[in-house]
Amino acid sequence: MEYEILGLVLLLLAWVAWAILTERRQRRLEEYGRLPPGPRWWQLVTNIFQSGFAPHVSFAKLANKHGPIMTLWLGSMTTVVISSNEVAREMFKNHDIVLAGRKIYESMKGDIGNEGSLITNQYGPQWRMLRRLCTTEFFITSRLDALRGVRTKCIDQMIKFMEDAGNSGTTSIDVGRFFFLMSFNLIGNLLISKDLVDPTSDRGAKFFYHAGKVMEFAGKPNIADYFTILRCLDPQGIRRKTQFHVRRAFDIAGGYLRERMDDIENGEERKKDYLDVLLQYRGDGVEGPSRFSSQTINIVLFEMFTAGTDTTTSTLEWAMAELLHNPTTLQKVQAELRRVINPSNKLEEEDLDKLPYLNAVIKETLRLHPPLPFLVPHMAMDSCTMLGYHIPKETQILVNVWAIGRDPKTWKDPLKFKPERFLDPNMIDYKGHHFEFIPFGSGRRMCPAVPLASRILPLTLGSVLHKFDWVLANGVKQEDLDMNERMGMTLKKAIPLKAIPWSVLHKFDWVLANGLKPEDLDMNERMGMTLKKAIPLKAIPCLYIKIPTTLIIVFSKRNSSSYKLPPGPPGFPIFGNMFDLGTLPYQTIAEFKQKYGPVVWFKIGSVKTMSILSANTATEFFKNHDFAFGERKIIDTMLVHDYNLGSLAIARYGTYWRVLRRICTVEMFVHKRINETVYIRRKCVDDMIHWIEKEMNSVEMKGSGIEVTRFVFLSTFNMLGNLMFSRDLVHPGSKKASEFFNAMMRIMVLSGTPNISDIFPHLRRFDLQGLKKKMHREMGIGLDIASTFVKERMKEREDGEEKKKDFLDVLLEFEGSGKDEPAKLSEHQITIFILEMFLAGSETTSSSVEWTLTELLRHPEAMAKVKAEIFQIVGQNKKFEESDIDNVPYMQAVVKEVLRLHPPLPFLVPRRAMHDTNFMGYDIPEDTQVFVNVWAIGRDPEYWDDPLDFKPERFLNSKTDFKGQCYEFLPFGAGRRMCVGLPLGNRMLHFVLGSLLHEFDWELPSNVTPKSMDMKERMGMTVRKFNPLTAVPTKTSGQNKKFEESDIDNLPYMQAVVKEALRLHPPLPFLFPRRGMHDTNFMGYDIPENSQVLVNVWAIGKDPESWDNPLDFKPERFLNSKFDFKGQCFEFLPFGAGRRMCVGSLLNEFDWELPSNINPRSMDMKEPTFH
Structure with missing residues (x-):
């Protein structure tokens, strides 16, 4: 007992010592530079408790208070969290190299090492070699096209598994599990050309089990990641358990590797899968190995499984959950599929470009539910300054793409599932260039498998939606569907999605027999051994492909009421609004705006029409x-x-x-x-x-x-x-x-x-x-x-x-x-x-x-x-x-x-x-x-x-x-x-x-x-x-003939020019001075005989009470004006009375230009004075 007490005391003392050292270290870091702001931290536990069970959500809330870049202390880890697209852009565009390191968690450490890992390898020559292998060999378009049949086969198997589950009497299926099995088999076929989920393969089942356990433990919070002092103790046993299953999985993978090498030595034909690519690799021996070791190959293969299966499964499960939670959206995507794909045909990869709404559903799912809400954490390889803040070396960087994807500054109605926002393919994608939407990251450490994912995700989702109608299990209503999340290796549904696939409903549409209407259907009951309908239900099945045109019309009319259409004028049966439009429909429709607004709906005969009437x-x-x-x-x-x-x-x-x-x-x-x-x-x-x-x-x-x-x-x-x-x-x-x-x-x-x-x-x-x-x-x-x-x-x-x-x-x-x-x-x-x-x-x-x-x-x-x-x-x-x-x-x-x-x-x-x-x-x-x-x-x-x-x-x-x-x-x-x-x-x-x-x-x-x-x-x-x-x-006058006086009346603008020149520059600014012939009373004033009278027509012509912008030369003021200079318009008296000067002949006979050393703006406009 004494030893146990002594052990606890020593542990407590070590803890206190660690806390003191951590505090000093944090203060020392703050002294080196201004760290990003962040919440206060507590002694010993720092900000760990502020992380909560959903740290991506907690950190998003903290970002609202402390800003889009903030510092957290998670145990001994200095952590910077990025929560906006502007800061993400700054990071990936200007600091991508210095922040390209990886934070390696305890569960991924062990005696096996990570020299073959693309995800956790530090940025350097070996990482570049692995990245180049991915971009030029694994995920290049030509290889993806060549392996199209593999993806089709695995999806067909999944469809059959789902059908078998439905036919076996199962009330519902765990949707995510089937997606996981498909993903695992798909990766297995791409890597080693084998189904790893196969009832006849005991070895495949073991590999599946051990890989699943590794993913489970890798996704668990580990106290040793927060407190370095505890790493050697591995208090939760996570590293020990993870490494146990990794070794078992590597043993099995090694068996597959040895078999392939034996096949090659025996001269068998190459499979041209990813394993063959790794075996055929030849490096320069300088920046990378000349050949890959067996252990490196095992690490690459295993990483493909862990990275590819869980992310694919998570995304597809969330997509199905959102569609079942939003049945209108589900109807739209299924309608698109059935319009493009014949009901008796399968969805093929070449059909994906014709299905923009399906692709938009995938994007919207990734926006709301990115599989890795913090991506794979980055690490600062050296100290740097970003946006004026000091980022110390070995700082963990968490890019909260979950928060970025829900930022109301970027997204309208960010919490709503609205695939329509992605229907313009040029608007935004997930290839790392649009920093408001980076579910797969950006920059050097972006996921290299995006080309493969962009094919698998829509093809798998489209296939299950095309093949089955889906309803929630156990009578759950769409509004009651649990949409909570849980953190693991990826972001998953807290409660796995259970749903029922109905393939039989694709075969028939049903109508009531004998012309019965729905409201006339007898719904009474009768007691027997069980409770039955009083009158047996009689209905007529109609082949889906051969539904009569009349039923289609009735169906469309029945459902038209579910649309919220723009306002518009009421129409006549059959003819719609065709009689409202007249001979000039664009004028008639323009008048609709005053009553119905800038978006108007109407029908021209049977043609549905919308008109846009405002900028x-x-x-x-x-x-x-x-x-x-x-x-x-x-x-x-x-x-x-x-x-x-x-x-x-x-x-x-x-x-x-x-x-x-x-x-x-x-x-x-x-x-x-x-x-x-x-x-x-x-x-x-x-x-x-x-x-x-x-x-x-x-x-x-x-x-x-x-x-x-x-x-x-x-x-x-x-x-x-x-x-x-x-x-x-x-x-x-x-x-x-x-x-x-x-x-x-x-x-x-x-x-x-x-x-x-x-x-x-x-x-x-x-x-x-x-x-x-x-x-x-x-x-x-x-x-x-x-x-x-x-x-x-x-x-x-x-x-x-x-x-x-x-x-x-x-x-x-x-x-x-x-x-x-x-x-x-x-x-x-x-x-x-x-x-x-x-x-x-x-x-x-x-x-x-x-x-x-x-x-x-x-x-x-x-x-x-x-x-x-x-x-x-x-x-x-x-x-x-x-x-x-x-x-x-x-x-x-x-x-x-x-x-x-x-x-x-x-x-x-x-x-x-x-x-x-x-x-x-x-x-x-x-x-x-x-x-x-x-x-x-x-x-x-x-x-x-x-x-x-x-x-x-x-x-x-x-x-x-x-x-x-x-x-x-x-x-x-x-x-x-x-x-x-x-x-x-x-x-x-x-x-x-x-x-x-x-x-x-x-x-x-x-x-x-x-x-x-x-x-x-x-x-x-x-x-x-x-x-x-x-x-x-x-x-035209001037074209091979002289200007004549008879042309003057046809030149109103020239006449306006003359008038404007005379307004600004009357030849006699005082006219001819007048003289009082005798004493006169003028406007109440006594004017003595012989007084000289100067009529200042220069001032009158520039009087702002009579002329707008009086100092500007604007001939237009005289167009359509009754002003003339014949002595009747007293605000314009350039001659008082006198003959008219003809300037037209000068303009016709010659083109006039200023001397080369003078431009219009520098012209001298001073008037001479006389003494």
Whole structure:
């Protein structure tokens, strides 16, 4: 007894001594530098008790008080906890090397060592060698692809185990256990090509047992990790027990290794698994061994099991738990699976890219339940300074990714399970680049097996969801499901998930017999040996794959009430809201906003439709839901000749679409190629000018005007023809070109014609209006002619003729990878792409030019300003060039204002929901058509002052543009499906418009005034003027003729310039002094005879009571103003009375410039004084 007391006293004294030494050490560390803040610690126990049973949760709460980087004292371990993405970014980007060490816990220490461990090895040459082995051999894409069959086999086995468990009468299964068995077998096959969970393998069962025990003990809290003084004692026996099972597992693994080496010596074929990779390894003997020892191989193999199985199991169990806890989400992911995968088929790895919602479920699970909430702890290999704090050497670093994934500063509704937040694949991933989401770490010590995990996780989860319907066991309701966590080697459910898989329900849907309704079903009971239904239940099973269309419709109607749809007008049965839309639906729908808000829901026939009517809503749509709505709604006429399969505008979002998009953005519409083809556009514009001159001189046109759009359309068509084929397609000498032009015109008319088949898709087979038949004929003609152009070019290339370097050559020279994209574009794909360029490019450009000239003729002052600007830059006897565009900001503002008021496509090209989506709190069903009403957004009074007025000035000195970043102004769209031809279209539009304004003066016909102009619109392929614009061109004054007095009345802006000059600089600032002829009373004052009177018109012209910004030179103040200098407007009397000076002749005959040594800002503006 005395010895026991003495032992306790000695132990207590040692404890006290250790506490004193620890306190001194901690104070010494604090003296070296300012440690991150943290909670107070207690003597002896430090901050251990503040860790709690869930330290990731406790530390997250402490971080709210002490900050995102804090210091804790866990026994003798100095620990820094990181709890925000900003601090994580700083750590992994700027301090990754110095913090790349590992903290090795007692359970992992022993006589075996860790020289083969990638996880616990210290950062250095051997670690780099192991890491390189993983990234270049184990987890490289080619090897993962080669081992696809292994993963499929193991998942099939798991499905069979689950089916057998269900068929054996088991009421429920431990879901996590089946995932663990699958993971263990999968790793076994990848490593040694063997099933380790096999009833016929006693050795495999033993290895499974010992590996499981190692994971169990490794996950237990160990007091020896906190108090170094106790390490030699191993008071809980954890290190001893762990090492016992490690040795047993290594003995078994050694047996597998010896067998493989015997097989190799006997000349047997190699398995090409990970064990073969390790045996074949040859190092340089300097930074790493020349060969791996048996012990090193055993450590690598064993680490693969412990790291791969528990993390996979934990993630999959949490994913199933969250789905069963959120049945709506479960329905969505299963609906996606059954839409993409035939019910009789298995889920394959190549299907994963088509299942964005399934992948989003995995990501959301990893955000809420990272398998390693602190990752694998890092250790400072040397002292460093991070964010101004001193981090001592050997400090343990815990990156709390659990807290980072739930940070409300980063995540909206962080505690809710919302996979929709990850539906945009470009938004965020877990590859270590987005520090708000790093479940697998980041930097050098990031998990190297992420490529494998990113395949296993969605494939396994998708397979069990596709094969089975799942319900919770024992009647547990989803809201009662226990979601508590427990810490082990990974973060697991506190109570393992129990659920029931039902595969039989996939075979049938059930309906009541004899037309009974659910509410009429008899639910009375009758007593017998057991309690039974009074009337036996009779129901009709319908094969899942062959459900009649009518049942599908009834089912969808029955479930539609479960959607929280956006508000919208009530519709009629069958017809929906089609009678509400009128002939100009974009205007009608815009009016819905006042009553229903910026997101409106309605039906056009049977087509579900959502319309977006504000910039804020458009911002949310394109920024956060661009991918979910990345598909196109395809009209029936565009399905002929598989046009939709080769099109960029309406192709399905996927690999082929990305190939075409890349060709456009990298080859066709890049600035270098556009600049190289400027001579083509110059030639086509010159042709257009020549055609107009010829037409205006014809007898028929005299005084009646020309239809402007026709000439612009022909010019644009020829531009595209030359860019595509290097030939004019509007050419009187080419019959084939004329046929192609006529076919394209008819295609445009047909594609813009409303079609009942688009309103009621069930009627498509009947083609009631015959539009599809007509389109099939015209599209065939267009494709045949385009095909001859392609064949001619291919023959020229075969004959060795010089390449044209036009768009057709780009398409013919395309070479893809041949894996996830075509190696070459087919001839049919090329011809469809060519047709689309003509359809999209010519119509939009000509429509915009027509509306621009219309608005300018309707607003003469704007016409005067833009022409004055062009002449100031270009001068006379020169042509307007593309290089002048950047120097005419007012013309650019005019174009923007026209596109704001008259976007060519008021709904853009309609989008379509790829799957059920939550958008701004509303449930948007799959296949919903989406109209982004840019016509309404461009006229929204919340964003635009005087939105219905034509005011180009609003864009001067404004950063608003139409490149898809300013969501109040989206004439060409935004996001992935934005118009790719914008760089070229922008040049063409400005160049054509600038040339027309520079070469000609434009007037309305004599019977039309600006106020009486018809501004009605009509819907077609684009929004056009209802009555095409007719205008009278005359050669611009100054172009080969003198300025005449008769021209003055046609130059309002020049007149305004003269008036403004006279206001600021009247030639006689006092006029001619007056004299009082006799004594006079003037405004109550007595003015004596012979008084001199000076009328200071210089001061009157600068009086701020009469003039806004009186010292600024602003001719615009006189536009649409009644001010003149004829002596009637007394705030403006530059001459009092006198004749008018004509400055027009000076401006016409010469271009005027300042001397080379003077710039406009340094000009001397002083006025002379006389003494």
